[in-house]
Amino acid sequence: MSxxxxxxxxxxxxxxxxxxxxxxxQGRRSRWSATAxxxxxxxxxxxxxxxxxxxxxxxxxxxxxxxxxxSAEGPGRPGQLQDETLGVASVPSQWxxxxxxxxxxxxCQTASIATAEACAQTQKxxxxxxxxxxxxxxxxxxxxxxxxxxxxxxxxxxxxIVIRELNKNWxxxxxxxxxxxxxxxxxxxxxxxxxxxxxxxxxxxHVTGVSWNTTGSVVACAYGRLDDxxxxxxRSFVCAWNLDRRSLNPRQPSVVVEVPSAVMxxxxxxxxxxxxxxxxxxxxxxVWDLSRPEDPLLWRTGLTDDTHTDPVYQVVWLPERRHSHxxxxxxxxxxxxxxxxxxxxxxxxxxxxxxxxxxxxxxxxTKLRKPHRGETEVGATAVAFSSFDPSLFVLGTEGGFPxxxxxxxxxxxxxxxxxxxxxxxxxQFTFSPHGGPVYSVSCSPFHRNLFLSAGTDGHVHLYxxxxxxxxxxxxxxxxxxxAVRWSPVRPLVFAAASGEGDVQxxxxxxxxQKPTVLIKQTQDESPVYCLEFNCQQxxxxxxxxxxxxxKVWQLSTEFTExxxxxxxxxxxxxxxxxx
Amino acid sequence: xxxxxxxxxxxxxxxxxxxxxxxxxxxVVNTEGIPAQSSTDNPTTTQHASLRHNLSWKTGxxxxxxxxxxxxxxxxxxxxxxxxxxAPDKDYFLMLIQNPTE
Numbered sequence: 015m016s017x018x019x020x021x022x023x024x025x026x027x028x029x030x031x032x033x034x035x036x037x038x039x040q041g042r043r044s045r046w047s048a049t050a051x052x053x054x055x056x057x058x059x060x061x062x063x064x065x066x067x068x069x070x071x072x073x074x075x076x077x078x079x080x081x082x083x084x085s086a087e088g089p090g091r092p093g094q095l096q097d098e099t100l101g102v103a104s105v106p107s108q109w110x111x112x113x114x115x116x117x118x119x120x121x122c123q124t125a126s127i128a129t130a131e132a133c134a135q136t137q138k139x140x141x142x143x144x145x146x147x148x149x150x151x152x153x154x155x156x157x158x159x160x161x162x163x164x165x166x167x168x169x170x171x172x173x174x175i176v177i178r179e180l181n182k183n184w185x186x187x188x189x190x191x192x193x194x195x196x197x198x199x200x201x202x203x204x205x206x207x208x209x210x211x212x213x214x215x216x217x218x219x220h221v222t223g224v225s226w227n228t229t230g231s232v233v234a235c236a237y238g239r240l241d242d243x244x245x246x247x248x249r250s251f252v253c254a255w256n257l258d259r260r261s262l263n264p265r266q267p268s269v270v271v272e273v274p275s276a277v278m279x280x281x282x283x284x285x286x287x288x289x290x291x292x293x294x295x296x297x298x299x300x301v302w303d304l305s306r307p308e309d310p311l312l313w314r315t316g317l318t319d320d321t322h323t324d325p326v327y328q329v330v331w332l333p334e335r336r337h338s339h340x341x342x343x344x345x346x347x348x349x350x351x352x353x354x355x356x357x358x359x360x361x362x363x364x365x366x367x368x369x370x371x372x373x374x375x376x377x378x379x380t381k382l383r384k385p386h387r388g389e390t391e392v393g394a395t396a397v398a399f400s401s402f403d404p405s406l407f408v409l410g411t412e413g414g415f416p417x418x419x420x421x422x423x424x425x426x427x428x429x430x431x432x433x434x435x436x437x438x439x440x441x442q443f444t445f446s447p448h449g450g451p452v453y454s455v456s457c458s459p460f461h462r463n464l465f466l467s468a469g470t471d472g473h474v475h476l477y478x479x480x481x482x483x484x485x486x487x488x489x490x491x492x493x494x495x496x497a498v499r500w501s502p503v504r505p506l507v508f509a510a511a512s513g514e515g516d517v518q519x520x521x522x523x524x525x526x527q528k529p530t531v532l533i534k535q536t537q538d539e540s541p542v543y544c545l546e547f548n549c550q551q552x553x554x555x556x557x558x559x560x561x562x563x564x565k566v567w568q569l570s571t572e573f574t575e576x577x578x579x580x581x582x583x584x585x586x587x588x589x590x591x592x593x
Numbered sequence: 594x595x596x597x598x599x600x601x602x603x604x605x606x607x608x609x610x611x612x613x614x615x616x617x618x619x620x621v622v623n624t625e626g627i628p629a630q631s632s633t634d635n636p637t638t639t640q641h642a643s644l645r646h647n648l649s650w651k652t653g654x655x656x657x658x659x660x661x662x663x664x665x666x667x668x669x670x671x672x673x674x675x676x677x678x679x680a681p682d683k684d685y686f687l688m689l690i691q692n693p694t695e
Binding site: 162164165166168169170171172173175176177179180181183184186576581 | 602603606607609610613614615616621629630666667669673674676678680682684685687689691693
């Protein structure tokens with residue numbers, strides 16, 4: 015549609031007025047909106063058909079004329095312009111089809127928000143402390159407060175029935191062999207952790223001692239060498255792992271202590287979870303506090319006249335005589351001395367009591383082989399204290415015979431070894447010897463007279479304190495036996511570590527001839543040197559071997575729960591005196 | 594200070610019961626759980642008194658509630674290590690620890 019289809023006729027291009035007349039011709043609807051939308055179309059329509067507009071009416075013609083005149087002046091060209099009739103273009107209305115739509119205006123506004131300000135200030139406070147008190151034991155009401163006649167009458171009433179039941183019970187077989195399981199049964203022995211310290215293993219060090227701490231969550235191991243040779247200048251380590259931590263890394267101990275000499279034995283303090291004592295190859299005894307990683311050394315014996323002159327093979331903690339919450343360290347070494355140390359002052363371990371084993375002073379109740387000329391000292395390699403009598407202990411010796419000793423011995427030792435306290439001779443009874451040196455002894459926690467000893471002859475002897483000959487002798491290995499320990503929960507179970515690389519668990523209730531469970535710790539038969547039961551978590555057993563690894567074994571339930579009448583069976587075993 | 598006859602009688606009865614085969618300890622508690630007579634040391638006594646008394650009461654009341662015509666006559670607890678006999682009454686409870694080994 016061109017704007018230039020101007021005509022010569024008087025009907026010129028249209029202004030807005032004729033549009034309305036066209037609309038009027040179509041019918042009156044809402045004019046104002048039509049103008050907006052159809053303006054263009056209507057304009058074009060009316061422009062294209064000027065002849066129709068001529069018949070619109072006089073008013074329309076006048077408008078046409080005036081506007082036509084005005085617009086005719088616009089272009090100013092004389093006219094070769096022609097009339098054209100163009101088609102109508104129309105855009106149909108869309109909104110008229112949808113008549114139902116009505117627009118409405120709505121508004122909304124949240125109700126005004128009410129705010130208020132307020133302050134608070136504590137005006138007074140009080141401090142209070144809470145402390146648990148030791149429980150006061152409730153006392154028994156004294157008998158005089160009771161209504162004695164009524165009590166007597168009651169007892170008379172029930173006496174008959176109770177006696178009847180007691181007798182019935184005595185003869186009853188109703189519960190023989192009846193066992194109840196309260197916890198989930200673990201059927202096999204599994205290895206929970208394999209722990210090692212790579213720098214120590216790289217140096218070829220062996221694990222010479224393991225120890226659990228008093229809470230049962232930390233296991234520590236000592237690195238050293240147990241074969242022949244002068245290892246006194248070898249630097250070694252004491253490593254501890256906290257098994258309860260989630261971030262346990264088996265190759266990275268929680269604490270590592272560097273020690274100037276090989277450590278031969280290790281023992282955690284009975285009540286302080288972080289104190290640990292170690293005996294060194296050089297004869298020194300050291301006590302560390304593992305909670306202070308930057309300076310763990312607490313006490314040391316130093317190299318004085320009192321110190322051992324031979325490697326210290328075992329250390330144990332003992333309660334002091336008068337203050338049973340304080341502890342002293344006892345060390346045994348192959349120079350024949352058993353020394354009791356007390357930590358005093360600034361890190362010094364002082365000798366409080368000492369014992370020396372001299373060949374001539376050993377009790378002669380057992381025939382021992384004649385000592386070589388010049389050999390007067392009896393080297394001690396292991397010690398175990400009785401759980402029933404705190405001053406009674408058993409020593410294992412290089413000569414292969416265990417010795418029953420007492421801390422209260424008074425006889426002076428015939429030795430020329432210098433010492434700051436008088437050395438006494440502790441031995442009271444000599445037991446029949448093994449075929450080689452004894453490496454480990456263990457006293458039974460359930461029976462006052464029984465103890466085990468194991469040595470290089472591969473045998474384990476079960477002794478009673480009352481006689482020199484062992485009650486029974488078991489051959490466990492063709493190589494050496496390095497450690498033997500009674501189980502802390504099962505009276506008839508013990509574990510032994512052998513030079514063939516396995517840990518043997520014996521249950522004397524099941525079989526007294528062969529081990530109930532044989533755990534292979536090392537693959538290449540390198541020896542297992544030490545083992546310890548965990549007294550808090552009684553299903554755990556830690557064992558250290560010559561490859562420098564400590565394995566924590568989880569025992570099956572049969573080893574952790576006492577069966578019925580085990581203590582009685584143990585008594586029976588002890589009573590079988592082999593004459 | 595001579596013990597009066599009734600006291601002597603109860604002591605004798607208790608002694609008789611204690612001397613039965615396998616009896617390791619005896620204890621008499623009143624209805625509140627306070628021990629009246631005991632043959633074991635104090636901590637064990639108090640522990641047994643409070644714990645076992647509750648158990649006996651519970652057993653007695655359970656029996657009575659399930660059948661009001663019924664009542665507890667005797668309670669025997671068989672544990673791994675020993676057996677406990679409890680004789681209940683309206684005033685007192687008698688507890689005996691027996692170790693029945695063959």
